[in-house]
Amino acid sequence: MRRALCGPLGWALTAVMIFAACGGGGTGAPGPGAQATQGKSEPRIGSFDRPIVLAFTPSQDVQRLTTSGNAIKSALERATGLAWKVSIPTSYAAQIESMCASQTDVAFVAPLQMTLVLDKTCGTPILAALRTDPDSKQLSTTYYSQILVKNDSGINDIAGLKGKTFAFADALSASGYVFPTLTVKNKTGQDPKTFFSSTIFAGGHDKVALAVYSGQVAGGATFIDVRTNAGMPADILQKTKLIDKAGPIPNDGVALRKGFPDELGKQITTALVDYGKTDAGKASFKSLFSWDGMQEVDAKFYEPMREAAKLAGIDVAAEAAKTARPVATPAPSPSQAP
CATH class of the missing domain: 3.40.190.10 (Periplasmic binding protein-like II)
Known part of the structure; x- marks a missing residue:
């Protein structure tokens, strides 16, 4: 029969075994509680830390x-x-x-x-x-692009803009670039880069309309109708006009x-x-x-x-x-x- 360990050595070994059983050694895999304290989780979406x-x-x-x-x-x-x-x-x-x-x-x-x-x-x-479609007055999931010029410019169609300056809204704008580009190609047989004397990207539809209104460019492309937006000059509808449009474009x-x-x-x-x-x-x-x-x-x-x-x-x-x-x-x- 084995003899039980007695004295100081026996008590020391017993203490070590109890400490290890309670997870005090720190060498084993940590429990859920230990994991939570070791690192922070990602902030919850919609919280102030992660709006x-x-x-x-x-x-x-x-x-x-x-x-x-x-x-x-x-x-x-x-x-x-x-x-x-x-x-x-x-x-x-x-x-x-x-x-x-x-x-x-x-x-x-x-x-x-x-x-x-x-x-x-x-x-x-x-x-x-x-x-709201300007013609049918019904709600629609599509809209149109327009080409604007100054009312007193003497320009009445796209052909009249040949060799003139022109403003687009942005290279990733449907009504301010893609559809007017398609219109120019279809109606003149030329790319806008060669049809116009120079082109710019104004950085927004309102900026295109204002560039036409101020005479900075001869023509420009925007959605119909940016001129009615808040903040536009009161007489912009009188001093600019639509000479062509393209669409329908998915909204x-x-x-x-x-x-x-x-x-x-x-x-x-x-x-x-x-x-x-x-x-x-x-x-x-x-x-x-x-x-x-x-x-x-x-x-x-x-x-x-x-x-x-x-x-x-x-x-x-x-x-x-x-x-x-x-x-x-x-x-x-x-x-x-x-």
Whole structure:
């Protein structure tokens, strides 16, 4: 029969065994409690450490985008009970790169941008804008591009712009670049680069209209009708005129980044549609992008936009690559919960 260990050695071995059984040695795998204390988990999306980032296409004046964007942000915070942050990218391309880098969660996206979002598998469209058609007076999921000149210019058609200066909105704008490019090619047989004496990208539809109004350029391309937007000169409709239009173009819309939580995405879709039906929402969306409502869509809705870009000979990815990737946005400091 084995003899039990007695004396100081026996007590010491017993103490070691008890300590190890209680996890005191630290050499074994840590339990759940130990893991929680060793490292911090990722901040919860919608918290103040990780707000939901809402980005708007920089097609309008930044101040107007910020004002209307903050109103939409506040409505979404009330509807979801989560923290949101508004972002105004420096360009159409920068907005897409931000979404692809998961720096943007929800984005108001122009039609041509949406094809890039899909091609890069960076996100999914959830809503398309509804606008009142100026002719039928009915809500529509499509819109038109227009070419403007000064009313006293003596120019009455595209042919009259040959050898003149011309402004586009942005290289990733459907109504401010793709469709007017297609129109010029179809009606003159020439590329805009050779048909016009020089072309510029003004950086927004309102800036194009103002460039035509001020005489900085002879003609310009915008959506119909940017001239009725808030902040435009009171006499811009009298001093400029439409000489051609193109379309229909699939309306701009809203996209969610890849990997965004499905249930939260559904909640946001409902919240945006509901807010758009309120008086405050109607005013915000009207001021922002001339929207009169929203309709749920999927990726197929933007196929006509992709085809138009091909016909116009525009390499969407190449145009987007000309813009540098955005700098990573640091997380905001924690403050007060919503």
